[in-house]
Amino acid sequence: MESIWKKDTDPGAVRQLKGSLQADVVVIGAGMAGLLTAFLLKEAGRKVVVLEADRAGSGQTGGTTAKITSQHGMIYEYLTRKFGAEKSRQYASSNQAAIGEYERVVRTLGISCDFRRCPSYLYALEGEAAEGRMERLRREIAAAAALGIPAEPARVTELPFPVAGAEVFPDQAVFHPLKFLRGVRQEVELYERSGVQKVRDTCVFTDLGVVEAGAVVFAVHYPWMVRPGYYFLRMHQSRSYVIALNTGKALCGIYRDMEEQGLSLRSCGDVLLLGGEGHRTGKNKQGGNYEELARQGRLLYPGAREAARWSAQDCVTLDRVPYIGQLSPASPNWYVATGFGKWGMTGSMVSAMLLRDALTGKSNPNSRIFTPHRLNLKASVPKLAQHTGSAVVNLSRNLVPVGERKVCRHMGCRLNFNPEEQTWDCPCHGSRYDRAGNLLDGPAQKPLKRCCSLRDQ
Ligand SMILES: Cc1cc2nc3c(=O)[nH]c(=O)nc-3n(C[C@H](O)[C@H](O)[C@H](O)COP(=O)(O)OP(=O)(O)OC[C@H]3O[C@@H](n4cnc5c(N)ncnc54)[C@H](O)[C@@H]3O)c2cc1C
Ligand code: FES
The missing domain is CATH 2.102.10.10 (Rieske [2Fe-2S] iron-sulphur domain)
Structure with missing residues (x-):
């Protein structure tokens, strides 16, 4: 059950760590978050080593649907209520900036990865209780617009089913995530099949060698240590399913149902990626998720042939905002990027920009909402x-x-x-x-x- 990205990308030759190395920063994990962080730090003049347990992109990044958007479901009204306008604007503007930063990296490195700009739609289904959904969607559009995103209402979409209405963000993007990573990995000092066994202060140990650095970035998807940071108390994982259908026609925009349990749609050439059926990892005793997606695919695109199916999972934080920054006050030289809540394409780029600034002594006005130190046990x-x-x-x-x-x-x-x-x-x-x-x-x-x-x- 391989993703279409893995099926058509050659991961290239493996280079493993051998012996001892020194660096300014060691990044653990070569998914989207780790490789982007390493690349931006290298651009800023730092010597960076990346250690990956398996192959670059072999984790959740290989199973993404690769929409690059700041439209993260029904988020902005919620954020404004919970964090206030100033911090919510940090979330909105850093995710918007991440889209432009992807474009810059693609152009700078000349990466051929099917990157294209497109509108992103959050739609409300027609039918029972549609007016209630539309009311919530109108509030969401107003909240996003108030935070500086050019969000607009839309009535017409290209979807093969009627909608009551939608929120559209212009100038979002899609790409082929593993072709993109193949371009980035060539720019960084990467050691694969070099899993980290333990970290002591700023010494990182593998079975094959040791890296000593000034700082350590944990970009491992879910930090494994119990202490410091207590990440096991503040995140769970949620799994979702994708089927790829040869529909013979392409959607220009990218789409997501405003309801958590609804569908996600994006095209990749004339292959449609239909996603959904999410559940907490470990709670799928009955099965049937692929079959349900396939059933919906047959209804929407009769006769379309299934080209692939796969699933992946992502970390969900207590307040829906990723943890990006110093891992814990108890470990001043450890940094983390995690908890992307199924929006880790922009989330990874936001991490890379914030961690580059944190590790090069630059203040970043968008960092406060993402700080991992925000766990307030009493309030939570x-x-x-x-x-x-x-x-x-x-x-x-x-x-x-x-x-x-x-x-x-x-x-x-x-x-x-x-x-x-x-x-x-x-x-x-x-x-x-x-x-x-x-x-x-x-x-x-x-x-x-x-x-x-x-x-x-
Ligand atoms: C079905 C699905 C669809 C999605 N679609 C989208 C989308 O359209 N847009 C979007 O923005 N987001 C999407 N996401 C979310 C996005 O895919 C993830 O947030 C993102 O890929 C996470 O990247 P990462 O680098 O944090 O993790 P990973 O890609 O998992 O990378 C972590 C790496 O760390 C390595 N590692 C772990 N432990 C060690 C160790 N001890 N030593 C060395 N290396 C180690 C792993 O091998 C792995 O390669 C989706 C998620 C799912 C589940
Ligand atoms: S006990 Fe934590 S993942 Fe299983």
Whole structure:
């Protein structure tokens, strides 16, 4: 179940770390966030080393739908209520700026990656309660416009189904994420299949060698350490599904239902990427998500042939804003970029710009809303209880006999079998393992122990 990006991109030759190196900054993780951060730091004159456990782009970046947009669902009215206008403007303007920065990098490096500008639409379905949806959408448009985004209402779209209305952001973009990364990776000092085993202060250890640097950036999707930072308390992962359909015609714009459970649509040539069916990772005992997407695809595009199907997951923070900046006050030389809530294309570029500035001593007026130090345990109690409630329930389910369970190597939650992907998934923080117990996704960093992995369902 490979994405269309992985199917048509040659990852190139592997260079592994050997021995000891010194650098100004070591970036752990070569997904979109890590490679962009490394590249912008290199442009700013820093010596950067990137260490990747697998291949560049092999993580969630390889499963994205690669819309580059500041239109992140119904976000701006919510942000303005929660953070106030000043910080919400930081979110809006840095995500808008990220689109232009992608264009600059594509042009500067001459990367051929199908980058194109296009409008982005957030649509309200017609039908029952449509007026209520439209009222919420009008408020969202007003909030986005008040923060400086040229958001407009739209009545007509190219979608093959009627909508009650939509919010449109002009001049957003799409690209081929792995062709783009192939261009960027050539510019940085990257070591693949060089997974980090431990970090002590600013010394980063792999099985093959050590890198000593002035600062460490964790761009590993979900930081694995329990302390400092307590990221396991503040993020869960959500998985979504994509099918690629040969529809024979292309949508010019990119589309997302305003409702969380609705569809996402974008074209890549005459292949349509239809996304949706999201759920908390580890909570998919029934399966049927691909079939439901395929059913909707058949209704919308009768006769279209399926070219690929895949799924991926992303980290969701307590307040829907990524954590970008110093990882914790207790570790002044550690930095982090995580929690992109399925908007990690602009999120990765925002991370790269903020971390470049933080690590080169430049102040960035947009940094405050993203600071990872914003965990206010007291104010977050209701949300934290809701978020960790699931984790506690899943930890307590470990009270079943050992032979009957598979237990996650991150913090010991009991795993659930995912019939859709034939994987063992952790409902606490989203680690995943294949049937043989090999690690697929973190925050866990180790495969299942043999005693737990050998008995299948
Ligand atoms: C179905 C789906 C569709 C999406 N579509 C969009 C979209 O259209 N637009 C958008 O903006 N966002 C989208 N997103 C979100 C976006 O894809 C992600 O936010 C983004 O790819 C995350 O990038 P990353 O670099 O943080 O993580 P990753 O790409 O996962 O990179 C992290 C890297 O760290 C490496 N790593 C981990 N541990 C170690 C270690 N110990 N040592 C060394 N390396 C390590 C991993 O191997 C991996 O390569 C989507 C998400 C999903 C699930
Ligand atoms: S991912 Fe944290 S316990 Fe499994």
